[in-house]
Amino acid sequence: xxxxxxxxxxxxxxxxxxxxxxxxxxxxxxxxxxxxxxxxxxxxxxxxxxxxxxxxxxxxxxxxxxxxxxxxxxxxxxxxxxxxxxxxxxxxxxxxxxxxxxxxxxx
Amino acid sequence: xxxxxxxxxxxxxxxxxxxxxxxxxxxxxxxxxxxxxxxxxxxxxxxxxxxxxxxxxxxxxxxxxxxxxxxxxxxxxxxxxxxxxxxxxxxxxxxxxxxxxxxxxxxxxxxxxxxxxx
Numbered sequence: 001x002x003x004x005x006x007x008x009x010x011x012x013x014x015x016x017x018x019x020x021x022x023x024x025x026x027x028x029x030x031x032x033x034x035x036x037x038x039x040x041x042x043x044x045x046x047x048x049x050x051x052x053x054x055x056x057x058x059x060x061x062x063x064x065x066x067x068x069x070x071x072x073x074x075x076x077x078x079x080x081x082x083x084x085x086x087x088x089x090x091x092x093x094x095x096x097x098x099x100x101x102x103x104x105x106x107x
Numbered sequence: 108x109x110x111x112x113x114x115x116x117x118x119x120x121x122x123x124x125x126x127x128x129x130x131x132x133x134x135x136x137x138x139x140x141x142x143x144x145x146x147x148x149x150x151x152x153x154x155x156x157x158x159x160x161x162x163x164x165x166x167x168x169x170x171x172x173x174x175x176x177x178x179x180x181x182x183x184x185x186x187x188x189x190x191x192x193x194x195x196x197x198x199x200x201x202x203x204x205x206x207x208x209x210x211x212x213x214x215x216x217x218x219x220x221x222x223x224x225x
Contacts, residue, residue, distance in 0.1 A: 032210065032211075034211040034212070036152075036212075038152075042217075043202055043215040043216060043217050043218055044144075044152060044202070044215055045215065046211065046212065046213050046214075049207070049209060049211040049213075050209065050211070055213065087151065087152055089152070089154075089211075089212070091210040091211050091212075094157075094166045095154060095166065095167075095168050095169070096142075096154040096157070097154065098151060098152040098153065098154065099151070100151045101151045101152075
């Protein structure tokens with residue numbers, strides 16, 4: 001099983017600042033990695049797939065990078081609606097596995 | 108517009124059974140694999156099970172293997188998760204999610220809450 005480890009667990013950021021979230025896989029998942037955003041009381045929603053491709057309607061301030069075992073999600077200038085929990089998920093192998101999440105909170 | 112709507116959650120006693128349903132609209136249902144993903148209260152996301160469009164291939168997480176059965180009815184644009192021998196640790200919101208042809212999950216339902224408690 002590919003274990004996905006996200007860091008940090010919580011990220012405190014001022015609005016307008018840049019946020020950098022990390023996701024590490026225990027073994028290579030190639031570029032088969034997605035990022036999801038989840039706001040309180042809501043279902044997750046797709047942000048990034050194939051490690052770096054923004055899903056339809058996702059603003060350009062969200063960018064993903066990486067391959068193999070190291071991945072990064074950058075939010076270039078945090079807006080109020082971006083404060084949420086972010087999960088990475090690999091879809092290279094079964095079972096599909098998620099990271100434990102990074103909560104991005106207002107500083 | 109793609110829509111996924113879960114139903115069937117509720118309160119069940121330990122050792123009991125429950126059948127979750129997910130109704131899909133807005134796309135050619137039989138062409139897509141579908142998943143169940145759960146989230147325990149205050150916890151992260153856990154993938155539970157996947158079924159291909161033709162039901163040819165099915166996968167389960169170890170945590171539910173042997174106790175759960177995923178199935179689908181393409182004529183009804185619906186798929187299901189039959190859960191047996193339920194435990195307290197199965198308490199969670201269960202989401203259905205569509206798997207895109209690229210293997211990532213692109214649409215999610217709002218979830219249905221399953222509570223296992225005496």
